[in-house]
Amino acid sequence: MATALKPLTEMASEERGARKLLASCYRVFDMLGWSEMIYNHITLKVPGEEDAFLINPFGLHFSEVCASNLVKINSAGEKLDGSPYAVNKAGFTQHSIFHDRLPEMHCIIHTHTTATMAVCSVEGGLQPTNFYACNFIGNIAYHDFEGVTVRGEEGERLVQALGKRRILMLKNHGPVVLGRTLPEAFITYWALQRACEIQLATMSMGQPIIVPQHVIDVHQRDLGQVQLPGGPGAPDFAAMVRRVDRIDSSWRD
Template identity: 35%
Template sequence: MADGSVAGVASLKGKVSADEWQARVELAALYRLVALYGWDDLIYTHISARIPGPEHHFLINPYGMLFEEMTASSLVKIDLDGNILQETPYFINPAGFTIHSAIHAAREDARFVMHLHSDDGVAVAAQSSGLLPLSQHALIVLPRLAYHDYEGIALNHDERERLVGDIGDKTLMLLRNHGTLAVGDTAANCWVGMYYLERACTMQVKALSGGAEGVLIAPDASQAEVRSQVARGIGGALAWPGCLRKLDRDLPGYDA
């Protein structure tokens, strides 16, 4: 629709708390940004946001809707047991529930969780070496990066404990043979963390496209220097307003 709203989904603006509405708008923006950057996978993969409050309710995508269609009002509110807590014509991706409920339950700082199946993210996740220190982007990512071995489509709830154990206190993860994952205390930090991880993966795929011979690994001293330079963060709050302005120009309507 011209205003970015989705047919059959009533606006929730003014019908939910201010905190929930803000979380909805920011989460819908994340979905649209993923689509804008070409990292979506039809209706698959998922991003979630925990609604502030003691209940640990969180928002996730309605299964069957493209990322470019996502709006604040269309997102589905669920609890940590997977129960849908609002009227909606949609249901949720059960694999998405497994991954996101695990991290939201275990990590108080995990307000936003993003999982993608991008070409380059999956390619690097399928390389035994994982992410290599080949680029400045990779050097920024590596101190924040964890790994989780592939166990099949994430439908087994027993996997949640292993997933949480593997990510520990890191904010980025390569899911082996599967994709990428980012955790953020804000939408901005979740987005910029994933941006750096995805860009680092793309650079690695291109660097290795002619073969591994002759590819330069960054010197140890340089790696240590970058770790110290970005120890306090990677500028999510600075980049986020510009990303929203880009959405308003190129893919408006996420805040409907």
């Protein structure tokens, strides 16, 4: 375990790259209005290291996160980099179980946007009433609310509820989105956010049009035909980082 935090320039290139990628994601989320005071979390595994992932410092706003102040911890909640910052127990407890049990899922996102929390708090959850919602029908898991996620014993129930899916809607709480890469997790969250926003708008207007299952099946089958090279979400996320850089590039520090 490290006793002092190394300067960014002295870290291994893999960790330095992961820190910059994750820091840029926090700034993108803030730019899109998806931050929640000093709370919520996006975590990313450190490439080439066993049981090590990066998380935001507890006490800093998403707009203050940068590559050097992210905290490297393991699944036991131990800091591995000598960071002076605390880690929110609610974030560690939830994310650590997924990183430990699903090592192929390198990025995990949990935030409290109004739209996603609202859909998590209504009977039936996400409904097939719009283009983006049809991306996810049949691919979302749900977990009953048990209070703030600070008890390790809830972790096993979270994993069981998730199953083979990669989106877990915590009822009365908010979504957890997992991805093999950060851009993949980002574009999944973006589309889920849009689906929830449009559902809220639609439900406020009257009786929604429900898309039939056979159309949902065709939609999900054909989604891969509209992706650009680079992997799921890579061009989309790069575009958002360019926008952030035009506003403030201090996330790179």
